[in-house]
Amino acid sequence: MFRQSQKWHAENKIVAIVPTMGALHEGHISLIRAAKSKADKVIVSIFVNPTQFGPNEDYDNYPRTLSEDIKKCREAGVDVVFSPSVPAMYPDNSSTWVNEDVLSQYLCGTRRKGHFRGVCTIVLKLFMICSPDIAIFGQKDAQQSIIICRMVRDLNIPVKIIVAPIKRESDGLAISSRNKYLSPKEREQATVIYKGLQEVKKWQKEKLSVAQIRRKLIRFIQQEKDIRIDYISIVNVDTISEITRPDKGDKLLIAVAVFFNKARLIDNIEIKW
Ligand code: PAF
Secondary structure (H helix, E strand, O other): OHHHHHHHHHOOOOEEEEEEOOOOOHHHHHHHHHHHHHOOEEEEEEOOOHHHOOOOOOOOOOOOOHHHHHHHHHHOOOOEEEOOOHHHHOOOOOOOOOOOOOHHHOOHHHHOOOHHHHHHHHHHHHHHHHOOOEEEEEHHHHHHHHHHHHHHHHOOOOOEEEEEOOOEOOOOOEOOHHHHHOOHHHHHHOHHHHHHHHHHHHHHHOOOOHHHHHHHHHHHHOOOOOEEEEEEEEEEOOOOOEOOOOOOOOEEEEEEEEEEOOEEEEEEEEEEO
């Protein structure tokens, strides 16, 4: 992969990567479209990365649909699908990791210990192997994108990160590979997440405080009894730390993580205070 990419660079081609764990859906296709609009050559990596899953998470059950994914990539005009094996990415006795120490402490980082270490490590490895100029990530995983931007800055990695907007179903549910885990009833109930996030804008106009907005959002989402809230946080977009008294003009991330049985869904919106 590295040689192919170097060849493209020698031909002055701009190379983009869209890192994925496969089970490709419209959300991924929108990232591929964003990549194609910015680059001459597009690589999609498909790798279910074991090191970003906790012991009780869904690594074994994570949907794996490689041949369909390759077909979708072909239809979307992807130049190369890079789909390495686990031993190729993590040789025996692998013992070097990339740790981002601060932003990883919040939101999903408190719930999924070691998750962002796994993400940063694999993303850096993909960058080393694929040598892209540009990498596209989705805003749905807002914290992941923020941490990757920090890693790229801190380690002087010559890759431009582009964060593409969340792709949603027509009823607002953020498209995710994990939506497959929902029963039809849960799928219907899951629309409460986006509806709640939209209510936030209304509550903000009513001049409610951050604490009041957070409490109202919790109550709104809890209307659906099958949902278990993992966290609902209102944080500063740059530091991902909780914010209680924002200044006018501050950018806030309203981040939600919920469970339906074992399926964990996340969503977010950004607002300007
Ligand atoms: O967002 C994902 O699908 C994964 O976290 C990523 C970036 C492909 C790393 O495994």
